[in-house]
Amino acid sequence: MRVRGGRVAIGVAILVAWCAFGDLRAARSNLWVFHEAMRGDLVDSVAANMQRFSAIQRDLSADRAVGYASDLSRDPVQDRFLTALVQAQSALAPHLVFDSRAVTPVVGDFPGTPPDSAQLAGMGLRVIRDYGRGVFLLSRSIP
């Protein structure tokens, strides 16, 4: 059977235009990254969290799991709590960090406004050490 060249050319032209447009749009929508990188403004949340948690890592025992507390929303759609927990787990590896306040000591992760002692007491926790930038080592408060 003969192939109909004109129709094929139209099909190929649509294909090429579609793919080129897709690639150009993807490249264009990401060009801001290069500008920010040149200005030194590019923020990588994983690396930033690794740096935030680096000080507390020294005070954790290698053989002991730790708990985790945060005031971030547990809304499953936004995932802010889960994202912060897993980033803390990654930053503190190989220490095991569990989503629990019953496991002590507890790593406090409050990237927004630092909690006051009354808020922490409400969670049943007290500060052992404040490392700055919203990172705390906490223990369970004695009732």
Place this chain on the structure above:
Amino acid sequence: MILRLLAWLVVTLAIGWAAVMVVWPGPVRWKSGETLLRGSLAVGLGFGISSCAFFVAMVLLGPTRLAAFGADAVALAALIALARSRAHSLPADRYRLPNAPAPDTLDRQIGWGIVALTGVAAVATLAVSMRMPHGDWDAWGIYNLTARFIYLGGSHWHRAFTPGLGIHPDYPLLLPGSVVRGWLYTGSASSIVPAIAGMLFAYALAGLVAGGVWILRGRRHAAAAAMVLIGTPFFLTASASQYADLPLTLFFVGAIVLYALARRLRDDETWMLIGSGLCAGLAAWTKNEGLLFVLIACAGLFVLHHRVRRRGPDRRVLAAFLWGLVPVLVVVGFFKLTLAPPNDLVSGQGSGTLPRLVDASRYWLIVSSGLRFLLHFPVIPVVILLALAGLDRDAGDRRAKRLAAYIVLAMAAGYFTVYLTTPLDLALQIHRSLDRLIMQLWPLALFVAFMALRLPEQAAAAGAGS
């Protein structure tokens, strides 16, 4: 650091190349589809075989440099010895495919077009990679997290599989194992190692689809297929996100392409079928979806070659495929039975499963979301081209095309069932995973489409088997 990084890459690719020369020996013809296909396969097989060997060594010796270097040395030496013995025992042209016609002006122009498109895609990929050097959510929440616990854990490396750590500590170790190997070579847990692995997998996948279609159908079919894959916006994001979906689909396509080539070279198809089975096994070593692929591929091969006769050629096809598959499945099975915690989707089944199965709204949500997400992929121009150019029913490779098409449909049905029965919030799960699942099947679907497409091209498919 750079030299050590290069050493990791060179050793990995050397293992892959040696494996390719075992399943597909013969002289290298540069500037051909064969070289593109072999090189792309070498990336997948290199990372796959070395991570399997490293896992075995790690179980014995822990995540040490001795385990990484020793496993690599043993794998490389064994594969080189096997490749040499294969090369010496075969006539030079045993695996020789028919020569493709020389490229004309239009072919050269298409080639430059592909280079330009790849350049634009590379800029986008680089930008995404700079924006998230540790990859996207699943990369740092699953694969790189597992790799960090293994690498930094020392004798406690098995803590990487603790329930509650990350989101899927049960996932197999092809990516984490490759990353840990890279870190052991470089001496630090640098984010550049998983980033390089992710990009290599992505561009090897594009090369594999293009190389496979090039050899089996011709240069222009291959160019169109490569263009669509590289022009898929989600492919660009996925190549920088360090997810396991592109490595997974690389092994899907690798298994099918090697099967198709084996059917072409009927005189000595055994080793290519072993390679095909090996790719299927490595898919299972990459992600849980790979286990579904293994089941579906085995069932498909059984049906396609159902005329089982004692010592007959059809029975040999399945046997050779299993020879490649089973060793990797043993490693996967050992991991799943001794280290991996239960999978949340499986352990969440129970009394709630039946009500989920009979809930019509879940069917509608999955179907409507599927159609919506599918439009994020360049399906429309491919359908238009197929409609305008038509299907070439005489092009051969009928069994390979049937197998690939059946696998795409059966995998889609499998994913549909997983969504239907998931104990997690369905809408949320669809939102987080459906584009990646479509991406897993997209390259294989493109392979089928461009194998079947009728284009005005000189038939490089001469001598096609069925």
